[in-house]
Amino acid sequence: MTPPKPKSRPDRVSLRRYVKLFREDILSAQPARLYRAWMAEFRTPFFRSYLVNQPELVRTVLRERPLDFPKSSRISEGLRPLLGDSVFLTNGAQWQRQRRIIDPAFEGGRLRETYPAMWEAAQAALARLRGQAGGVVEIEEHTSHAAADIIFRTLFSIPIEDALAQKVFHEFRAYQRTQPILNLAAFVPLPRWMPRFFRSDTKAAAKRIRALITELTERRMAEIAAGTAPDDLATKIMTTRDPETGETFSTEEMVDQVAIFFLAGHETSASALAWALYLVATHPEWQARLADEAQVLGDTPDFGDMAKLRLSRDVFREALRLYPPVPMMVRETTCPERFRDRDVPKGAQIVLSPWHQHRHARLWDNPDGFDPARWSTENGRACLRDAYMPFSAGPRVCTGAGFAMVEGPLMLSLILRDLKLTALPDRVPEPVAFLTVRARDGINLRVDPR
Numbered sequence: 139m140t141p142p143k144p145k146s147r148p149d150r151v152s153l154r155r156y157v158k159l160f161r162e163d164i165l166s167a168q169p170a171r172l173y174r175a176w177m178a179e180f181r182t183p184f185f186r187s188y189l190v191n192q193p194e195l196v197r198t199v200l201r202e203r204p205l206d207f208p209k210s211s212r213i214s215e216g217l218r219p220l221l222g223d224s225v226f227l228t229n230g231a232q233w234q235r236q237r238r239i240i241d242p243a244f245e246g247g248r249l250r251e252t253y254p255a256m257w258e259a260a261q262a263a264l265a266r267l268r269g270q271a272g273g274v275v276e277i278e279e280h281t282s283h284a285a286a287d288i289i290f291r292t293l294f295s296i297p298i299e300d301a302l303a304q305k306v307f308h309e310f311r312a313y314q315r316t317q318p319i320l321n322l323a324a325f326v327p328l329p330r331w332m333p334r335f336f337r338s339d340t341k342a343a344a345k346r347i348r349a350l351i352t353e354l355t356e357r358r359m360a361e362i363a364a365g366t367a368p369d370d371l372a373t374k375i376m377t378t379r380d381p382e383t384g385e386t387f388s389t390e391e392m393v394d395q396v397a398i399f400f401l402a403g404h405e406t407s408a409s410a411l412a413w414a415l416y417l418v419a420t421h422p423e424w425q426a427r428l429a430d431e432a433q434v435l436g437d438t439p440d441f442g443d444m445a446k447l448r449l450s451r452d453v454f455r456e457a458l459r460l461y462p463p464v465p466m467m468v469r470e471t472t473c474p475e476r477f478r479d480r481d482v483p484k485g486a487q488i489v490l491s492p493w494h495q496h497r498h499a500r501l502w503d504n505p506d507g508f509d510p511a512r513w514s515t516e517n518g519r520a521c522l523r524d525a526y527m528p529f530s531a532g533p534r535v536c537t538g539a540g541f542a543m544v545e546g547p548l549m550l551s552l553i554l555r556d557l558k559l560t561a562l563p564d565r566v567p568e569p570v571a572f573l574t575v576r577a578r579d580g581i582n583l584r585v586d587p588r
């Protein structure tokens with residue numbers, strides 16, 4: 139069974155129709171030729187954008203000259219009310235300083251220390267799912283809950299049942315419901331002076347979330363000062379000094395970072411895990427293999443087990459290929475460029491699309507098929523190196539990539555060890571790009587005890 143793929147639009151459509159399609163869903167607003175093209179130019183009356191699929195060009199933008207291709211201000215604008223000057227939005231020296239302070243918290247050794255908190259959250263998620271066994275379950279709701287719980291426990295040492303954590307979680311959900319329109323507005327090829335579809339409830343939700351996060355951060359600042367703070371990611375980040383200046387983050391700067399950790403760290407992981415669960419539900423042979431492999435997991439957390447969950451990692455990697463939670467990233471040129479013998483003007487938007495690159499017909503064998511065994515083939519290995527970027531690449535690569543590659547395979551294994559998932563033939567999910575790649579009407583699976 140070929141996993142669901144959104145239908146493409148016809149090659150030529152009017153700008154008016156394009157904007158309408160874009161507002162509905164970024165993925166189906168694109169023509170099918172993007173799955174074969176090395177580069178595509180979109181000319182609009184207001185600006186030009188270039189979707190770049192050729193691995194060498196992607197490498198130039200992300201790895202070789204990232205400072206010449208900063209994050210597009212069109213995207214930042216829409217997210218700033220919530221994320222302020224977070225590392226996700228800043229550029230240049232400010233961004234470099236923020237990464238110097240944040241990166242040590244996500245290094246390999248720290249992941250081992252974070253593992254027991256992930257394990258606890260995974261057990262809680264499993265208990266919630268077990269409670270619904272014997273029926274049909276909307277899986278995305280469960281994976282969102284679980285991923286948020288993991289972030290709260292690893293960052294602030296509180297479970298999602300904590301009253302403040304509950305409030306943040308619910309406000310984020312409200313925010314996300316208003317977000318698709320805002321997010322698409324940032325991509326839509328309209329001039330800057332046109333209204334941005336900002337909804338007043340989006341701004342109000344952002345304000346409420348920031349107030350709650352400020353409370354959490356101030357509380358932690360006080361605990362650090364009193365010497366009573368737990369040794370978690372928040373404490374680590376808030377006490378790390380920039381090796382160049384010796385400064386730590388101010389409370390305001392930390393609030394910006396916490397906002398992006400919640401947003402980037404929970405929506406993305408939730409989306410990836412939900413699609414991974416759907417894929418194994420539709421491929422029972424892989425589900426059985428993962429359930430077998432999961433027998434290595436004991437009753438207590440042992441970070442060493444992660445190295446044994448190879449099949450689970452391959453399946454999760456394949457889910458990230460077929461349904462990259464962040465389907466597209468946008469950069470801006472700061473000087474005129476020449477790409478594939480074409481002049482690209484200063485100020486042009488460069489779209490890097492994990493969605494299209496991961497399914498590129500000229501790069502991948504069986505691009506639309508589900509085949510976790512591909513990672514041990516020659517083509518799979520070459521593509522993993524040159525055409526796979528669910529976490530982006532280069533210096534701006536996702537800070538949480540290692541974290542996500544532990545959390546995802548662990549959750550997948552634990553769930554399949556105890557539960558059996560069955561897809562419903564009449565409820566095939568339709569992928570759409572909201573803030574992340576989600577199923578239009580959720581992912582509904584039958585859950586039974588194994």
Ligand code: HEM
Pocket residue numbers: 225226227237398399402403404406407410462463464467468527528529530533534535536537538539541542
């Ligand atoms: C499956 C899970 C995840 C996926 C697919 C993912 C994907 C991405 C991608 C593609 C970017 C780059 C976006 C761009 O350049 O426009 C990014 C950036 C980022 N992610 Fe993740 N992410 C995941 C999980 C996490 C987690 C768990 C955290 C933190 C706990 C996190 C924190 C961040 C941060 C802080 C950035 C900004 C980095 C920068 O711009 O320097 N992500 N992520």
